[in-house]
Amino acid sequence: MYDGRPILPLTVSGLSYEAGGKRLLDTVSFDLAAGRRTIVMGPNGAGKTLLLRLCHGLIEPTSGRVEWRGGSAVGRHAMLFQRPVMLRRSALGNLHHALALNGLPRTEREPRARQALAHFGLEDIASQPARRLSGGEQQRLALARAWAQRPQALFLDEPTSALDPAATRAIEAMVQTCHAEGMKIVMTTHDMGQARRLADEVIFLHHGRLLEHTPAEEFFDHPRTPEAQAFIRGELLW
Amino acid sequence: MNQQNAFITALDLIASLDPVLGDIVLLSLKVTLSAVLIAAAIGLPLGAALALGRFPGRSALIVVSNALMGLPPVVAGLVVYLLLSRSGPLGFLGMLFTPGAMILAQTVLILPIVISLTRQIVEDLWAEYEEQLRSLGSSRMRAIPTLLWDGRFSLITAILAGFGRASAEVGAVLIVGGNIAGYTRTMTTAIALETSKGDLALALGLGIILLTITLLLNTGAFVAGRMAQRAAG
Numbered sequence: 001m002y003d004g005r006p007i008l009p010l011t012v013s014g015l016s017y018e019a020g021g022k023r024l025l026d027t028v029s030f031d032l033a034a035g036r037r038t039i040v041m042g043p044n045g046a047g048k049t050l051l052l053r054l055c056h057g058l059i060e061p062t063s064g065r066v067e068w069r070g071g072s073a074v075g076r077h078a079m080l081f082q083r084p085v086m087l088r089r090s091a092l093g094n095l096h097h098a099l100a101l102n103g104l105p106r107t108e109r110e111p112r113a114r115q116a117l118a119h120f121g122l123e124d125i126a127s128q129p130a131r132r133l134s135g136g137e138q139q140r141l142a143l144a145r146a147w148a149q150r151p152q153a154l155f156l157d158e159p160t161s162a163l164d165p166a167a168t169r170a171i172e173a174m175v176q177t178c179h180a181e182g183m184k185i186v187m188t189t190h191d192m193g194q195a196r197r198l199a200d201e202v203i204f205l206h207h208g209r210l211l212e213h214t215p216a217e218e219f220f221d222h223p224r225t226p227e228a229q230a231f232i233r234g235e236l237l238w
Numbered sequence: 239m240n241q242q243n244a245f246i247t248a249l250d251l252i253a254s255l256d257p258v259l260g261d262i263v264l265l266s267l268k269v270t271l272s273a274v275l276i277a278a279a280i281g282l283p284l285g286a287a288l289a290l291g292r293f294p295g296r297s298a299l300i301v302v303s304n305a306l307m308g309l310p311p312v313v314a315g316l317v318v319y320l321l322l323s324r325s326g327p328l329g330f331l332g333m334l335f336t337p338g339a340m341i342l343a344q345t346v347l348i349l350p351i352v353i354s355l356t357r358q359i360v361e362d363l364w365a366e367y368e369e370q371l372r373s374l375g376s377s378r379m380r381a382i383p384t385l386l387w388d389g390r391f392s393l394i395t396a397i398l399a400g401f402g403r404a405s406a407e408v409g410a411v412l413i414v415g416g417n418i419a420g421y422t423r424t425m426t427t428a429i430a431l432e433t434s435k436g437d438l439a440l441a442l443g444l445g446i447i448l449l450t451i452t453l454l455l456n457t458g459a460f461v462a463g464r465m466a467q468r469a470a471g
Contacts, residue, residue, distance in 0.1 A: 058369055075375050085370035088388045088470045097384065101375040129470050149374070 007073035007152050008034040008184055010055065015064035017050055017208075025050050026208040027064065034152075037175075037185040039195045039216070042205035043237040048188040051205065052079065052155045055186070075102055077184075078151035082158045084142030086130035091122065091141050094130045095148050102149045116148035120174055136167025143174050153184035161190060172197065192232070196220060204228050206237065248443030258420075259440075263447055266424040269337055269411065270404040273344035277352045278397050280345075285356025285396075286382040290364060300357065306350035315413030318343040322414065335416040340424070343410040348400035355396035359389045391467050394459055405452055 010032040017025040025047045032038055040048045053059050055066055056079045068077075087094050095113035104112060117123050122144055125137060133141060139159055146154060156175065160168040175198065179185050189195050195202065199216035204225075211225045223229045231237055251259055288299060320326050322334040322342075333339045363385045371381050386393065408426035415422035417431060425444045432441035 053369075056373060058372060079373045081370060081373075085367050087384065088390075098374045101371075101380070103375075131470075145374075 004076065005070055006034065007068040007070065007076045008032065009069060010153065010184075011065075011067045012055065013065050013067070015051075015054060015066065016062050017047075017054060017059070018062045024208050025054070025061075028205075028208075028210045029064075030203060030210060030213050032153075032184065032186065034184050035182070036200040037179055037187070037198055038201050038203060039199035040186065040188040040203045040205065041195055041231070043231065045207075046205040047208040048205055049082075049157050050208075051203075052157050052186065052188060056155050073152075075149070076151055077153040077155065078146035078149055079155040080139070080142055080146055080157065080159045082161055083135075084138050086133070086138055086141065088129070088131055090127050091130045091133065092117065092126040094141065095145050098145045099148060112148055116144045119147065120144045120177070134167075136163050136170065139163060139167065140170055140174065143171065143178075147174075147178060147183075151183065153186065154178060156185070156187035158188050158190060160194065168194070192234075204231070206231075244438040244442050247439030248446055251440065251443040252447060259443065259447075261420060262423055262425055262428050262444065263451070265337065265422070266405070266426070266448075267451070269340045269344060269424060270401065272341045273348060273404050274397060274401045276341070276345045277349045277400055281349050281352030281400075282356050282386055282393065283382065285353040286360045286386050287379075288353065288357045289360035290378045290381060290385075292378070300354075303350050303354045303357070307354055309347060309350065310409065311347055311407040312409035312413060314347040315343050315410035318346060318410070318414050334414060335418060335422060337415070337422060339414040340411040340422060343414045344404040344407070347407060347410055348404050351400045351403060352396055355399060356386075356393060359392045359396065360385045363389050391463050394463050398456060398459055401455065402452065405448065 012031075013029045015025060015028040016023060028047075028051065040051060042048050050059075054061050056077060057066070057074070058079075087097060089097070092113055095116055096109050099109040099112055100106075114123075114126070117126050120140060120143070122137075122140060125133060125141070130138065130141060143159070159175075160171050163171065172194065175185055175187070185198070187198065189198075196216070199219075201215050202212065202219040203210060204212040204214075204219065204223075204227075206227045212219060212223065212228050214224070219228065220232060223232055227237060288296065288303070318339060319334065321328045322331065322339055323329055324334075333342070360382075364381065367381070367385065367388075371384065376384065406426070408430050411417075411422070411424055412427050412430070415424070415427065417423050417427040423431075425448045429441045429444050429448075432438070432444070
């Protein structure tokens with residue numbers, strides 16, 4: 001269902017980011033293959049959000065590289081933010097705008113936007129002003145908006161941290177749908193239960209360094225590093 | 239004539255729909271609304287471009303634009319007068335002492351207001367939207383129409399500020415229009431003239447009308463804005 005040539009795997013090598021003389025991300029390297037759901041974990045300030053923003057191309061690294069297969073992947077990966085920004089127009093209008101930015105021909109926007117809303121059961125809110133929707137509805141709409149652009153990879157930065165359990169469940173179901181359709185999922189979360197529910201593999205960051213990149217079962221049952229062990233036990237890390 | 243009599247005469251003039259008064263009111267509205275329309279058409283995109291563009295001299299332009307918000311109307315009038323006078327660079331247009339010249343002078347006067355306020359509004363919106371819009375694939379320049387539309391309710395205030403300045407000023411239209419009866423006489427120039435002649439009734443009547451129109455226009459914009467905002471979130 002995705003357009004164009006494949007952009008995965010994503011190869012991150014020696015990625016560092018400095019701001020104000022502090023090294024916030026320190027020579028992080030990993031490969032991300034298609035298919036597996038990658039959950040990025042770590043205590044506050046570990047660099048999780050920063051890593052996603054670098055991979056998505058929102059900011060430039062101080063050093064190191066983010067390389068997609070076959071070079072440029074502009075417009076082929078999307079990102080869901082902790083708090084989505086909705087434009088002052090209808091839910092459907094927001095999808096139209098995103099599809100216009102994606103370069104979709106005008107005549108194809110309406111069917112694609114309707115399809116995205118229907119795919120996630122959001123037809124009812126199509127004509128509602130997007131900014132009037134609840135936080136949970138806005139996040140679901142934001143995910144439908146990302147889905148409508150047909151990305152091959154989707155970055156999610158703590159998408160449910162501000163939501164109630166029902167909305168969280170709805171978002172998780174949508175993520176599972178995207179995953180089942182072949183979209184690469186890369187998601188940060190604070191919620192250990194959510195990580196266990198969704199993860200195929202875990203990237204564990206601490207103080208800007210990558211400490212573990214392991215299959216989920218191995219990470220949760222037999223973490224290798226003392227930091228990850230303490231993190232899973234729920235101890236405070238700094 | 240005492241001031242109470244002047245007030246009664248003023249209400250009489252308004253109630254009798256005095257044709258001279260009507261012409262003056264219509265010309266004032268035509269000049270001011272044209273200037274607002276032109277300034278908005280130029281100032282909104284220019285202000286947004288100034289907010290999002292990155293080019294050398296941008297800071298200087300912002301400072302100049304902010305400073306020009308305080309441009310004295312007589313100075314704006316003088317500049318346009320020099321441009322349009324027979325020996326000026328635009329003298330061949332023969333526009334001096336016409337309503338067109340007055341529209342030009344008021345446009346010059348309110349353009350900095352529209353540009354500066356638009357620049358500030360769009361810059362604040364961009365700070366909130368930047369990462370989301372860039373993530374969706376928007377360039378900075380492509381964001382200009384998006385942000386102008388999303389900031390429409392705040393931008394109405396910027397345009398109303400321009401309208402207020404244009405409808406209230408007298409110096410610029412007096413210099414380039416010449417206050418010619420039945421041709422370039424507006425409410426403000428007529429008020430100045432009639433007051434100096436001692437015809438306080440007409441002056442006061444015009445003052446009341448000017449204030450009423452301004453109030454009605456702002457009320458209309460406020461109500462329309464509120465309704466649209468309720469619909470759009």
